Amino acid sequence: MRPDSSTPTLDDVARLAGVSRATASRVLNSGTTVHEDKRRAVEAAVAKLGYVPNHLARALATQRAGVVALMLPENEDRIFSDPFFSQLYHGALQGFTGSRTRVVLSVSQPGDAPDAMARYLSSGHLDGAIVASHHGWEIARQLHATGRPVVFIGDPGISGAPYVDIAQEEGVRLAVDHLVARGATRIATITGPLDMVVGRRRLEAFRDTLADHGLMPVAAVAGGFTREGGEAAAQELLAREAGFDGLFVASDLMARGALRALRRAGREVPRDLLLASFDDSVIATESDPQLTSVGNPAPELAAEASRMLRAILAGEAVDSPCILPTRISVRESA
CATH class of the missing domain: 3.40.50.2300 (Response regulator)
Incomplete structure (x- = not known):
């Protein structure tokens, strides 16, 4: 079946632009070797004619799916x-x-x-x-x-x-340094999944930064990068080591869950312990209290x-x- 005579073709675009069919095709396929005045002429012809490229034909020609x-x-x-x-x-x-x-x-x-x-x-x-x-x-x-x-x-x-x-390690260092500077000495962490490279790297950086301050981590519990995981991890921390005065949480979403568990246990942030998290997402500014957080843009x-x-x-x-x-x-x- 032939295209409807009212449907503009690539040949029509090339004719109106005053260029070859090959040049018009290169422009439409984002070619970089076309002179700027010819590119503008082709683009103007496309706009005037209302030409719609045949994406299937382009994919076959370029061997790209787009x-x-x-x-x-x-x-x-x-x-x-x-x-x-x-x-x-x-x-x-x-x-x-x-x-x-x-x-x-x-x-x-x-x-x-x-x-x-x-x-x-x-x-x-x-x-x-x-x-x-x-x-x-x-x-x-x-x-x-x-x-x-x-x-x-x-x-x-x-x-x-x-x-x-x-810079994952640098981000964790910023958070832990801040907790220590604010007076925390018994610091625990809620980690991400330890089957993820990022989860392991943030945990290792947490331990290394504490060691640089002459401190030992109180405890580390995985929270799965979810709100529910953060809440469950905070409950476990409270059951194991209720005396921690600082908490580094490896994501804002987990921190929101941790805040719920802490509040339920009568531990208020920042009155009873300091908390820093990671991501600096919209969750950080919507939480109560708002979260001190490291950016993960x-x-x-x-x-x-x-x-x-x-x-x-x-x-x-x-x-x-x-x-x-x-x-x-x-x-x-x-």
């Missing part, structure tokens, strides 16, 4: 309860602004095979992926092993895998990961890891 995924190996409940993930998606979208690439969200589903995300990445439906919140090393290893372009947010623990992160991390992925897709070399600085926001909790 789609990348933000992959989050977490269930939907976890993703939609933590603002960190929505900020990651927003940052990824911003990072691909101005390109012809769509960003889709891929999350774990109940019953998914362990290699489901790797198979999706290898299916031909994606040009590449940005991956965050990777537990253990198996999923990260599988994705890296596909040979497809992948950039991780957070250290995946795989040699040669490109990733972007914040999700939009910036995702935007930088997008920049790296775009460079890889363009055949360019990237410097990895890319480590972003962080800072502490001092509020009511410490």
Whole structure:
């Protein structure tokens, strides 16, 4: 079936712009070797004619799907309860602004095979992926092993895998130094999942920073990076070591849960103990008391990961890891 005669074609665009069909095609496929006046002429012709590119034809011509995924190996409940993930998606979208690439969200589903995300990445439906919140090393290893372009947010623990992160150890040091400066000497921690590199690194940095102050950690309990996990971990801490006067919580969401457990036990922050957390998310400013928290800028991390992925897709070399600085926001909790 031939296109309707009223439907503008690429030939029509080229004719109106006064360029060859090949030049018009390069402009529409984000080619970088087209002279600026010809690019403007093609874009003006597209606007005047109302031309809509045939994305299937473009995909066949460029061997590109025109789609990348933000992959989050977490269930939907976890993703939609933590603002960190929505900020990651927003940052990824911003990072691909101005390109012809769509960003889709891929999350774990109940019953998914362990290699489901790797198979999706290898299916031909994606040009590449940005991956965050990777537990253990198996999923990260599988994705890296596909040979497809992948950039991780957070250290995946795989040699040669490109990733972007914040200065994790420095962030923990800022939090613990602040607690000590405010007078805390018996400091406990609620960690993230210890099957995640970030969970282990923050715990190690917590211990190292206390040692630099000549202090020993009172206790460490994993909280799973969830509000419920933070609440349960705080209850366990109170049962084991009720006398701690400082608490470092490895995420704002866990800190909100910990505050509930502490308040139930009659321990008020900051009257009875000081609390510092990590992420500096909207949760930090909405909590009562507001949380002293170390920044973990999700939009910036995702935007930088997008920049790296775009460079890889363009055949360019990237410097990895890319480590972003962080800072502490001092509020009511410490």
